[in-house]
Structure formats: structure tokens, C-alpha cells
Amino acid sequence: MERKTLITLLLSVFIALLGIGIIIPIMPVFATELGASGFSLGMIIGAFSISRGLLQPIVGSLSDRWGRKGFLIAGLFIYGIVGLLIPHATSVVNLIAIRGFHGVGSAMIVPIGMAYMSFLAPAGHEGRYQSYLNIAIFSGIGCGPIIGGLVSDLLGFRSVFYVMALLSFIAFILVLRNMPDQSVREPSDAPGLLRNMGLMMKNRLTLGILIARFATMIAMVPTMAFLPLLMTQRMSASGFQIGLVIACRTLVNAVLQVPAGKFADKHDKLVLLLAGSVCVSVSIMMVPFMGSFALMLLLYCALGLGEAIIWPVLGAYASLEGKKRYGHGTMMGVFSLAMSAGVFTGATLAGYSMDSWGIDWAYFSTASAILVFTLAAAFLITIGETREAASAVEDVR
Numbered sequence: 001m002e003r004k005t006l007i008t009l010l011l012s013v014f015i016a017l018l019g020i021g022i023i024i025p026i027m028p029v030f031a032t033e034l035g036a037s038g039f040s041l042g043m044i045i046g047a048f049s050i051s052r053g054l055l056q057p058i059v060g061s062l063s064d065r066w067g068r069k070g071f072l073i074a075g076l077f078i079y080g081i082v083g084l085l086i087p088h089a090t091s092v093v094n095l096i097a098i099r100g101f102h103g104v105g106s107a108m109i110v111p112i113g114m115a116y117m118s119f120l121a122p123a124g125h126e127g128r129y130q131s132y133l134n135i136a137i138f139s140g141i142g143c144g145p146i147i148g149g150l151v152s153d154l155l156g157f158r159s160v161f162y163v164m165a166l167l168s169f170i171a172f173i174l175v176l177r178n179m180p181d182q183s184v185r186e187p188s189d190a191p192g193l194l195r196n197m198g199l200m201m202k203n204r205l206t207l208g209i210l211i212a213r214f215a216t217m218i219a220m221v222p223t224m225a226f227l228p229l230l231m232t233q234r235m236s237a238s239g240f241q242i243g244l245v246i247a248c249r250t251l252v253n254a255v256l257q258v259p260a261g262k263f264a265d266k267h268d269k270l271v272l273l274l275a276g277s278v279c280v281s282v283s284i285m286m287v288p289f290m291g292s293f294a295l296m297l298l299l300y301c302a303l304g305l306g307e308a309i310i311w312p313v314l315g316a317y318a319s320l321e322g323k324k325r326y327g328h329g330t331m332m333g334v335f336s337l338a339m340s341a342g343v344f345t346g347a348t349l350a351g352y353s354m355d356s357w358g359i360d361w362a363y364f365s366t367a368s369a370i371l372v373f374t375l376a377a378a379f380l381i382t383i384g385e386t387r388e389a390a391s392a393v394e395d396v397r
Helices: 002-021 027-033 038-066 069-088 092-106 110-120 126-155 157-178 193-202 204-217 220-225 227-235 239-266 269-289 293-326 328-357 359-396
Strands: none
Touching: 002 069, 002 110, 002 126, 002 157, 027 038, 027 092, 027 227, 038 069, 038 092, 038 110, 038 193, 038 220, 038 328, 069 092, 069 110, 069 157, 110 126, 110 293, 110 328, 126 157, 126 239, 126 293, 193 204, 193 293, 193 328, 204 269, 204 293, 204 328, 204 359, 220 227, 220 269, 220 328, 220 359, 227 239, 227 269, 227 293, 227 359, 239 269, 239 293, 269 293, 269 359, 293 328, 328 359
């Protein structure tokens, strides 16, 4: 039963994220044709993050009590509907509303998948199990832009959204038919969502983990949504070339997930977090200086390397906190809220910087913000781990 759950979960998440990945090279171009400015483009991404962020803790907490399969099915169905709606958007406002609805579906997929993996992970293997889910996520997003670029070049960009819808409905059917009916539930006397969130804000270790997740997600908008504009303007890049650059970043991340997850389970997670964040910040800072497709490709591979270090580390941290204190679904829901807050902040910061000072500053401001917030998170994590170590010594005495 556990193996069947694991295989079905990973395959469905891969298919769903493949559908998301194929629209990455197309969405900024489509939005620009509807009249989107840099700030509007950021808001199109931000609407997705706001709705997803607000719902993720609620969905995660409810899944601890009601089970997770129903939420996963609903989220995949919404993804399919969104793919059918986007090509019919007639204004930026329409697109923002559809992307907000898209975020509702997203709140029921990745956080639920993370909660499943957290529940299934044996003690001491949290990083490795989260890396399995990350492989599905990044393989889907990584392969998607290549397919999306090719479909757009051959059939037109609107057809890409219909492919997204088809893939999402396939994943929906897969989970509906193959995911075991047995629900994964937490104890009924577990603390409620608001109480748990209050405890998280008071716990230095948990707060540091959430800030670190927030910080590393600031990178998503400029590195994904703004890159097609930069490469089109400066390199006259094709849809396939843009998709390949984005894909290399995510595929490098996917390939390195398992070794990075195993490494995170055995070594100092905080050191790895700092090393990965520095790599990511420097890579983003260098984006505007890349003058060719080949150089951009290599730089995005370096970006993928940094993220490959970070993702299993933070996933393992969150999994351990969920097991010890808050419940798997609740912790992963709030953890995902921090992700969405980071994406929204990145969208706002990058959009404002682009409109005020040019597209280069979207990358400079993003890289600086990531570094500052990560250092703050590392400070809190250090305090939290020191307090836990001291408390463990007192318990022994």
C-alpha cells in the first residue's frame, strides 16, 4: 500500500508540474500581448501566490484530519480547468483572476504531496524522501519549458495551455483510480491551525526555517517569468532556447536531488543552506551580464546546483518539525505559505525594480534580498538549535 501510494503520488505530481512547466516560456509573452507592464506581470504571478499562500495552511491542517486524497484530486481538476480558461483571457485583469484560481488548485497539490512524503519518511531519511518529491517537481517543470517552447513554435502559443489542461486531467484520473482510498490522518486531538501557527512564530528554529524558505523563493519570478523577456530582447532567443535554459536549471536540480538529500541527512544542514543560498544569489546577480545563449545556459546550471543544495535541506528541516511538533499537513501548509510569500515578494520587488530602473535591477534587487533574508534565517536557526541542544542536556540531567 505504501509503495503504491508513493509511486502514484510522484507520478501524478510529475505530470501536473509538467503541465505547469510548459506554460513558463509562454505566459510572459501572452501577458505582454494583453498589455501587461513589468508590475502587472509581477501581479499575474503574485495572484497565484496570494491565493495559494492563503489556502495552503488551511488545506494542510484539514488534511491532517480529513485525509489527503480528496484535496489532491480537487487540485488536479482545477489545474485542468485553468488550462482551458487561460487562452480565452481578454485582459490583464482576466489573467490575474484566472491565475488566482490557479493558486487555489496549487494549494491542494504540492503541500499535500510534501505532507505525504513527510508522513512516509523513516526517521533519519527526511531529506532523501523530500528529494524524491523534488525530483518529480523539478523534472516536470524542467521538461515542461522545452515541450512548451516546441509546441509554441510549431502550433502557436495558445495550444500550449490546452496541453497543460490535458496533462492535468491525466494526473487527475491517475490519482482518482490508483491512489489508495485509505486516508492518512493525524491524531484528532492535535492542536488547531491558529494555535500551531502561533507556536511556530515563537519557536526560533521553526521561524528561521520558514524565513529561509521565504528567502529562497524570492528568486522564482525574475528567474522564470522575466527571463523570456530579457532573452528575447537581448539575444533574439527562440521559444525553444528560452525553454532549454529554464529546463537546464530545473533538470540539474532534479538530477542532484537524491545525492543532495542523502548528504543533507548526514551533514550540517545550516552550512549547506548558506552555501546553496550564496550560489543562488551570485548566479542571479550575474544574469544581466550574460551576453549569449550558451553563457546563460551555463549560469542557469549553476543556479540549479545552488537550489539542489537548498531544497532537500529545507524539506528535511520542515519534515522534522512536522513530526515533532505540529503535524505533517499543518507544517507543510505553513511551509508552503512561506514559499508563496517569497514568490509574491519576489514578484512585487522584481516588477517594481524593472519598471523603475530597468530589467537588470529586477535581478540585482532579488539577489540582495535573498542573501539578507537567508542570513537572518541562519541566525534564528542557530539560536533555535542551540536552545534545543541545551534543553536536551537538561532533560538528560
